[in-house]
Amino acid sequence: MDETVKKIITYLFLIFLLIALSGLYVVEINLRDWRADELRPHYEYTVKISGLSGTEVLGTTKILVPIPATKEGVFAITPSQEEPSFFKSLLQEHVFHTPEKYIRGIYFENTTESLDNKSLNGNWTTSIVNIKHGPMLEFRTNESVLADISFSKIVVLEQMNNEDPINENSPILYPIASEASLVEEDYQYFRLMSRVITYETYIEMSDNINSKAIKFDISLEVYPDVTERDGEKGTYKNKLDVVVAESGEFKKNATIETYF
Structure with a gap:
C-alpha cells in the first residue's frame, strides 16, 4: 500500500x-x-373534588380553588x-x-396556558379569575346534574426554592389568608430532613350546591432538576385536604412539607 x-x-x-x-x-x-418535563424543575398541580357526582342544581355552578403562584400572587416563570x-x-x-x-x-407552556380555559368531564371549564384575594382557579358548568372534578397539569419552572418556598418566590397554593406557622421538623443524626408548615388559604363554592359533603384534595408538588434529586430531597409538597358541607367562601388549612 x-x-x-x-x-x-x-x-x-x-x-x-x-x-x-x-x-x-x-x-x-x-x-x-428534549427530555421529559418530569426530569426538569417543575410542579405537578392536581385538583380532585368529589361528592359532587349526581348532585342536582339550578343555574351556573362555580367552584374556586387555590392556584400555583408566589405569595404575592405572581405565576412562576417558565424557561x-x-x-x-x-x-x-x-x-x-x-x-x-x-x-x-x-x-x-x-x-x-406557562401557568396561564396550562390551566386556563380547559374542558373537563362533566362539561366543567377552567378559568383563571382575579378576585379580592388575588388569582384563583375557577371550575364552572351549566349542567343541571354535577360530576366530580379531576384535573392535573405539569408546568416546567425556570427555578424553584425548596428551603423556604413561601418567602423565596416559589409557587405555592395561593392565596395565603394567614401567616405561616411551623408544625414540625424531623431530624436524623442532628441533620434537618424535613419541615412541615401550615397556613390558611381560600376555597369557594356557589350557593346552588346543596350536597352534604364535598371533598377537596388539592396538591402542588414541586421538584428540582432530576440531576439534583436524591429521592425526595430538594422537593416540597403543598396540600389542601378538606371536606366542606356548605356553600360560600371558606378559609382552610394547607400544609407545605419540605424535604432537605
Whole structure:
C-alpha cells in the first residue's frame, strides 16, 4: 500500500470520526434539551373534588380553588424557548437535516396556558379569575346534574426554592389568608430532613350546591432538576385536604412539607 492510499484512508477515517463525534454531541444535547418535563424543575398541580357526582342544581355552578403562584400572587416563570448556538444549528441543519421546529428548541407552556380555559368531564371549564384575594382557579358548568372534578397539569419552572418556598418566590397554593406557622421538623443524626408548615388559604363554592359533603384534595408538588434529586430531597409538597358541607367562601388549612 503506497503512501497516497494510506493518507486517503487516514483522512477518511478522521472525517468519519469527526462526523461520529459530532453526531454523538448532537444526540447528547438533544436528549437533554428534549427530555421529559418530569426530569426538569417543575410542579405537578392536581385538583380532585368529589361528592359532587349526581348532585342536582339550578343555574351556573362555580367552584374556586387555590392556584400555583408566589405569595404575592405572581405565576412562576417558565424557561424561554432558546435559540441554538451557531455550531449546533449548523450541524443539525446541514449535517443531520433536523426539521426546523426541532432545531429551535422546545416550548414550555406557562401557568396561564396550562390551566386556563380547559374542558373537563362533566362539561366543567377552567378559568383563571382575579378576585379580592388575588388569582384563583375557577371550575364552572351549566349542567343541571354535577360530576366530580379531576384535573392535573405539569408546568416546567425556570427555578424553584425548596428551603423556604413561601418567602423565596416559589409557587405555592395561593392565596395565603394567614401567616405561616411551623408544625414540625424531623431530624436524623442532628441533620434537618424535613419541615412541615401550615397556613390558611381560600376555597369557594356557589350557593346552588346543596350536597352534604364535598371533598377537596388539592396538591402542588414541586421538584428540582432530576440531576439534583436524591429521592425526595430538594422537593416540597403543598396540600389542601378538606371536606366542606356548605356553600360560600371558606378559609382552610394547607400544609407545605419540605424535604432537605
